[in-house]
Amino acid sequence: MQLIQWLRFFSIVLTAIISGLVVFMAWSRRRHIYGPQDWSWGLIAFLIIMFGVVGVPLAMYDSVTYDWGEQIVSVPASGLVLSGEAVSFGIYWDVTATNAVTHIEWGEIEVGSSASIEIWIKNEGPVDLYCQAFWIEDSWDPPGADVFFTMIWDFGEGPIKPGRARRVSVSLFVDQDITDVTDFYFTIEVHGDYIPPS
Amino acid sequence: MILWLIAAIVLVILVYLLWKIVQVPSISVSTDKSLYDRTETVTITGVLIDQNSNPMEGKTVSIAVTPPVGDAYSLSPVTTGVDGGFSASWEIPDDAAGGTYTVSVASLGATGSTTFTQSKWIIEELGVWSAILG
Numbered sequence: 001m002q003l004i005q006w007l008r009f010f011s012i013v014l015t016a017i018i019s020g021l022v023v024f025m026a027w028s029r030r031r032h033i034y035g036p037q038d039w040s041w042g043l044i045a046f047l048i049i050m051f052g053v054v055g056v057p058l059a060m061y062d063s064v065t066y067d068w069g070e071q072i073v074s075v076p077a078s079g080l081v082l083s084g085e086a087v088s089f090g091i092y093w094d095v096t097a098t099n100a101v102t103h104i105e106w107g108e109i110e111v112g113s114s115a116s117i118e119i120w121i122k123n124e125g126p127v128d129l130y131c132q133a134f135w136i137e138d139s140w141d142p143p144g145a146d147v148f149f150t151m152i153w154d155f156g157e158g159p160i161k162p163g164r165a166r167r168v169s170v171s172l173f174v175d176q177d178i179t180d181v182t183d184f185y186f187t188i189e190v191h192g193d194y195i196p197p198s
Numbered sequence: 199m200i201l202w203l204i205a206a207i208v209l210v211i212l213v214y215l216l217w218k219i220v221q222v223p224s225i226s227v228s229t230d231k232s233l234y235d236r237t238e239t240v241t242i243t244g245v246l247i248d249q250n251s252n253p254m255e256g257k258t259v260s261i262a263v264t265p266p267v268g269d270a271y272s273l274s275p276v277t278t279g280v281d282g283g284f285s286a287s288w289e290i291p292d293d294a295a296g297g298t299y300t301v302s303v304a305s306l307g308a309t310g311s312t313t314f315t316q317s318k319w320i321i322e323e324l325g326v327w328s329a330i331l332g
Binding site for chain 1: 200201204205208211212215216222260261262264269270271272302303304305306307309
């Protein structure tokens with residue numbers, strides 16, 4: 001989820017908790033069940049958890065059904081400017097470009113084998129698009145583990161024309177000689193350009 | 199006692215909301231024909247309904263057409279009408295590859311697809327065979 005979606009999510013949860021507390025407070029005072037002297041931190045914590053339990057599914061339901069209109073894309077992109085028109089692209093899990101790729105879960109990979117994923121790159125700009133992917137060396141955790149991995153980015157032949165989308169496969173190979181690495185994390189940066197890579 | 203009552207109500211609400219979350223809308227899509235020629239216009243129509251089969255108005259539908267070879271065509275998103283219906287048209291390029299094309303649609307987590315055939319493929323295949331057979 002994007003930042004704005006998280007903000008909406010947490011504001012719904014917070015609203016549920018606060019409004020629940022206020023309503024409960026007013027109701028219990030009116031019914032003389034809990035006066036101000038009866039409020040304890042335990043009771044408040046219990047109510048916060050209870051109303052939070054209501055708020056979280058409410059926010060989840062909202063995030064599933066709320067129509068955000070245009071897709072917000074925050075894929076790292078760089079390139080050259082052509083006649084004032086920059087390359088623009090999005091990376092998605094589906095051909096209809098509705099589920100943006102924000103995280104790749106490689107899962108378990110056997111030593112000496114590989115894992116592959118398929119993503120869709122949509123050219124959202126007015127010029128042809130070539131994309132290349134790199135990992136950020138400093139992003140590797142554990143540091144230096146990148147020497148045991150190889151990433152293959154199969155972009156295919158030719159550019160992606162404006163308004164079109166291409167299925168691209170990304171594979172990650174784990175070296176047979178890998179040692180002391182059980183899990184890993186790294187960041188992939190995708191660079192878009194209107195000029196073919198040299 | 200009161201707290202247990204509240205906890206029970208909260209549990210019921212939670213179960214209801216979780217049930218609502220797993221219910222996603224459904225979307226249907228079709229084309230006006232199943233066989234087209236190059237440069238012909240494909241009319242794509244469909245309907246978006248919620249989990250209770252009520253039409254969903256004013257929702258954005260994303261549409262893509264995937265040819266048998268090459269990159270997919272992303273069409274401009276359309277908005278559903280009062281009856282939950284949506285419509286889009288796409289002209290098959292004059293250099294389009296022959297074969298089966300897939301139309302994919304998506305909205306609010308619901309997805310649907312249909313296929314059509316670009317007939318030049320059949321004509322070209324027949325041409326190749328007739329050339330082989332003399």
